[in-house]
Amino acid sequence: MFAPLYSSIPARAQASGRVRLELHNLRDYASPPHRQTDDTPFGGGPGMVLKPEPLAAAINAIKAQEAGMLPRVIYMSPQGQPLTQRLAEQLSRLPRLLLVCGHYEGIDERIIKKYIDMEISIGDYVLSNGELGAMVLSDAVIRLIDGVIAQDSAAQDSFSTGLLDHPHYTKPALFEGMAVPEVLLSGNHRRIEAWRRQQALASTERKRPDLLASRSASLADSHKEQKDKAHDD
Numbered sequence: 001m002f003a004p005l006y007s008s009i010p011a012r013a014q015a016s017g018r019v020r021l022e023l024h025n026l027r028d029y030a031s032p033p034h035r036q037t038d039d040t041p042f043g044g045g046p047g048m049v050l051k052p053e054p055l056a057a058a059i060n061a062i063k064a065q066e067a068g069m070l071p072r073v074i075y076m077s078p079q080g081q082p083l084t085q086r087l088a089e090q091l092s093r094l095p096r097l098l099l100v101c102g103h104y105e106g107i108d109e110r111i112i113k114k115y116i117d118m119e120i121s122i123g124d125y126v127l128s129n130g131e132l133g134a135m136v137l138s139d140a141v142i143r144l145i146d147g148v149i150a151q152d153s154a155a156q157d158s159f160s161t162g163l164l165d166h167p168h169y170t171k172p173a174l175f176e177g178m179a180v181p182e183v184l185l186s187g188n189h190r191r192i193e194a195w196r197r198q199q200a201l202a203s204t205e206r207k208r209p210d211l212l213a214s215r216s217a218s219l220a221d222s223h224k225e226q227k228d229k230a231h232d233d
């Protein structure tokens, strides 16, 4: 199930030793002979709930694996704090994360009360399981760890600057009658940088105006900047 974390950037991050991923099967922490990890909900109703004992045993055992480096224990949950680039950046600076994945109706509430440091949601929709969310969170965090990808590449990505990324073009310069913007072929780095910033602002304004509301930058700034730069040139 976790195959996406063993290819591409996350795989390279592990190969270089910058990240270590461990997967734990809840069943390994459940009591024999049946190793039952779920049960019916008290009070009735549909679905099953992950039992508290295997979860507590797993969290305690995993925490103890590295004395002196307690992990931030995170429950992937639609009820959690929304995952944002800012939150991913904060998590990328922590030495150790322990992601708890729910199934069915979720996990016993007493685990959340006693063992979970924070709940994180990957969006306002309900997934079938926490593994999908854990993969999304892991990928978002791993690419921000120092040395995993070029720092300037991560810094330009959407949200890192509070804006969406600028458009990207590659060869050929003419594709199905559409030409690459002339400025990108000019070799003038100041003009290219100004164009990219203006495009990022325009894109954000068009696609995600809410992002601009929480940010001091505006199209007016960019126009002024462009004019100033043109004046300097």
Ligand SMILES: C[S@@+](CC[C@H](N)C(=O)[O-])C[C@H]1O[C@@H](n2cnc3c(N)ncnc32)[C@H](O)[C@@H]1O
Pocket (backbone or CB within 6 Å): 075, 076, 077, 078, 079, 100, 101, 102, 103, 104, 105, 106, 107, 120, 121, 122, 123, 124, 125, 126, 127, 128, 129, 130, 131, 133
């Ligand atoms: C079917 S969901 C349970 C939903 C739960 N009954 C509720 O409404 O809050 C099963 C599991 O998927 C995971 N999950 C579902 N939606 C998620 C989301 N938006 N973000 C992160 N994890 C999610 C959680 O781990 C959850 O325990």
